[in-house]
Amino acid sequence: MPKTRSAAAVLIAVAALGVAGAAPADAATVSAGALVLGQQVLPPNDGWAASGAGTTGGAAATAGVVVHNRDELVAAVAGNDPKIVYVSGRIDMLEGQPCSAFADPAYTLDTFLATYDPAVWGRAAKPTGPVEEARVRSAKAQGDQIKAIVGSNTTIIGINNGRISHGSLVLTNVSNVIVRNLEVVDAADCFPAWDPTDGAAGNWNSLYDLVSLSGATNVWIDHNTFSDGNNHDADQPLYFGRPYQVHDGASDIIRGSDLVTVSYNDYYDHDKTMLIGSTDTPGVDVGKLRVTVHHNRFGNVGQRAPRVRFGQVDVYDNLFVATDEDTYQYSLGVGVESAIYAENNYFKLSADVPTADVIHYWKGTKITAIGSLVQYGSRRPQPVDLVADYNLAYDPDLTADAGWTPTLRPRVDPAAAVPGIVAANVGIRHLGC
Numbered sequence: 001m002p003k004t005r006s007a008a009a010v011l012i013a014v015a016a017l018g019v020a021g022a023a024p025a026d027a028a029t030v031s032a033g034a035l036v037l038g039q040q041v042l043p044p045n046d047g048w049a050a051s052g053a054g055t056t057g058g059a060a061a062t063a064g065v066v067v068h069n070r071d072e073l074v075a076a077v078a079g080n081d082p083k084i085v086y087v088s089g090r091i092d093m094l095e096g097q098p099c100s101a102f103a104d105p106a107y108t109l110d111t112f113l114a115t116y117d118p119a120v121w122g123r124a125a126k127p128t129g130p131v132e133e134a135r136v137r138s139a140k141a142q143g144d145q146i147k148a149i150v151g152s153n154t155t156i157i158g159i160n161n162g163r164i165s166h167g168s169l170v171l172t173n174v175s176n177v178i179v180r181n182l183e184v185v186d187a188a189d190c191f192p193a194w195d196p197t198d199g200a201a202g203n204w205n206s207l208y209d210l211v212s213l214s215g216a217t218n219v220w221i222d223h224n225t226f227s228d229g230n231n232h233d234a235d236q237p238l239y240f241g242r243p244y245q246v247h248d249g250a251s252d253i254i255r256g257s258d259l260v261t262v263s264y265n266d267y268y269d270h271d272k273t274m275l276i277g278s279t280d281t282p283g284v285d286v287g288k289l290r291v292t293v294h295h296n297r298f299g300n301v302g303q304r305a306p307r308v309r310f311g312q313v314d315v316y317d318n319l320f321v322a323t324d325e326d327t328y329q330y331s332l333g334v335g336v337e338s339a340i341y342a343e344n345n346y347f348k349l350s351a352d353v354p355t356a357d358v359i360h361y362w363k364g365t366k367i368t369a370i371g372s373l374v375q376y377g378s379r380r381p382q383p384v385d386l387v388a389d390y391n392l393a394y395d396p397d398l399t400a401d402a403g404w405t406p407t408l409r410p411r412v413d414p415a416a417a418v419p420g421i422v423a424a425n426v427g428i429r430h431l432g433c
Contacts, residue, residue, distance in 0.1 A: 029066045030086055034159045034433035037180065038064055038084040042220045046410050047261030047292025047314065055218040055261070057155030057178030058084040066159075070095055073148050073164070080152040080174070087182055088160045093146040093167025099190035102141040106134035107191070116194055118240055123196040139191040139207060146187065146208065150177060158182035158224075159433050165229065168208045171216040180222045181431045184210040186229035188246040194239075202242055209249040213257040215284075225266045225427040226250040233271050234327055249275050249304070253291055256284035260291045266427030268299035271327070277309025280336045280363060285310040292408065293318060295418075297426045298331065300324045307333025307362060308340055314406040316343040317413050319422040325352040332386075334364030339402040342386070344371040346418040351376055355384050356393035368402040373415040381416065 030038075042055040049055040058064075064084035067073045070093050076085045115121065115131045127135075146167040150156070152174040163183040171177055189206035196202035210226050213219055228247055236244040250267055252275040253260055267273050274293070277285050289311025298305040299321045306313065315332065322328040328350070332340060347358060355374055359367065367387060375381040387400040413421055424430075 029088070030064070030159060031433050033431075034086065034157060035064070037431055037433055038086065038155055038157050042178070042261060043410060045408050046220075047263065047294065047408050048259045048290040049218055049220045049261035049292070050408055051259045051290070052218060053176070055176055055178060055220045055259075056153075057176060057220070058082045058153055059155065060153070061155075067091070070167070077148050077150045077154055077156065077169075082153040083151075084155045084157065087156060087158045087162035087164065090161075090163045090165065091167070092165050093148070094165075095145075097145075099142070102138055102145065102190060104134040104137040104141070106130060107138045112194075113239055116196075118196055118202070121196070123202060126195055126197060127193075135191050135193070139189070139193075142190050143207065150174060152176050154178070156180070156182060157433070158428055161428070169211045171211070171213045171219060173215040175217040177216065177218075178220045178222070179211060179224060180220075181224065181428050181433060183225040183428050185227050186231045187248070188228075188231055189248070190246075192244060192246055196240075202240060204239070204242055204245045206246050206248045208247075209252045211251040212249070213251070213253045213260065214255040216253075216257045217259050219257070219260045221251055221260070221262045221265060223264045223426070223428065223431050227267070227269045232269060245271070248272060250301075252276075252278070253289065254278035254285075256288045258288040258290055262291065262293045263295055264426050264430070265296045266299070267296060267301055267305070269301070271302035273298065273301040273304045274306035275304050276306050276311050276313055277335060277338070280309060282310075282337070286337075289313070292406070294409070295413075295422060295425065297321065297422050300327065302327045303329040303331075303360075304333055305331045307335060307360075308338035308364070309335035309362075310337045312339045312341070312402075312404055314341050314409070315345065316341075316406075316409070317415075317418050317421070318345045319418050320345060320347045320358075322353050323348060323350045325350045328353055328357075330357055330360035332359045332367065332369070333362045334359060334367050334398060335362040336364060338364045338367075339404055340367045340369075341402045341404065341406050342367065342369040342372070344412055344415040344418065345373075346381065346415050347372065347374045348419075349374060349376055354393070355386060355389040358386050359390045359398070361394065361396070361398070364398070365396075366399040366402055368400065371415050373418075
């Protein structure tokens, strides 16, 4: 179990006021259970984030703080001193403002579409010029509003159904961060970028992950709920014949991030879910991107659960639900020099989703996938060899050996038990606050 202090000791410890204008975390605002939760640290051996100095977040703080709105949140999570931040109730990072509130005077979507229509602009070059520059200024204005820049030595805990909507928790070049029991939804980009050179037909690309790790180390993301809310990419219009995609990742882990554990989270109704490694070019990612992904639910997410480059990534005891064949692309993306070790995962698939499509080739060559169970509809689950099924259907063949064996695991549950364990534990409202 995670280490804790007694509830009485925590009540004394949080008497001080941590952030101007925010409420102290005392018995009047935070339950004893939540106060104890704020002091918990990642248990030993619980994934890659237990490596090195381990992950303790803000457990060394002598004060906690409760935040209720955007400004309080941004102030509370900043800086590198130890801190425990309780997110109480719903926080709208847009503060009710429409996208038009952030638009540069020289930008409208209609103007952008008219300027960069492939019939006018062509497909050989990315947009440049005054209208694109106005879009970039608009995007920056939105980003300044919706980003909460999280410092090192931070624990963030959701209480009272804590929820952040239309915002992004940003962890850049920091270490020792814990995020638990928090719902984060719909970090929609008001001003997606158009890239006619992305793929054969071009693509719209958005900013803002729900939680973004860039150069972050020793991070524990646990018992959270991530989704697009009621703003689904599938409901967006087509522009230039391509989906106007307004969401990026749910919890991307990039640019040399390392020693991360992602556990007991509920990911659902999202497309680009978890990108580990952002480029095929060797560099800062080599020898990093060590991530453990266990006991999560990936419910009808489109892809990247996860997609991996370079990293040694342990993916075990997760529940994958892919019953919407119209949006599902793949689960495990095998990227350049990646080494995914996938064990005892359970897949509930639509009859139209072949087991060969669970893995996708992204220029990687090897993956261990053992102990997998696949269930179609109400049929009994059956053991499958995901790599063999992929190799029968696609080229080039993958090697069924990631080249390493994980050791940092508190326990490994049998795949048959995963649906019940996951259903009873993932997401918010399972940690007693």
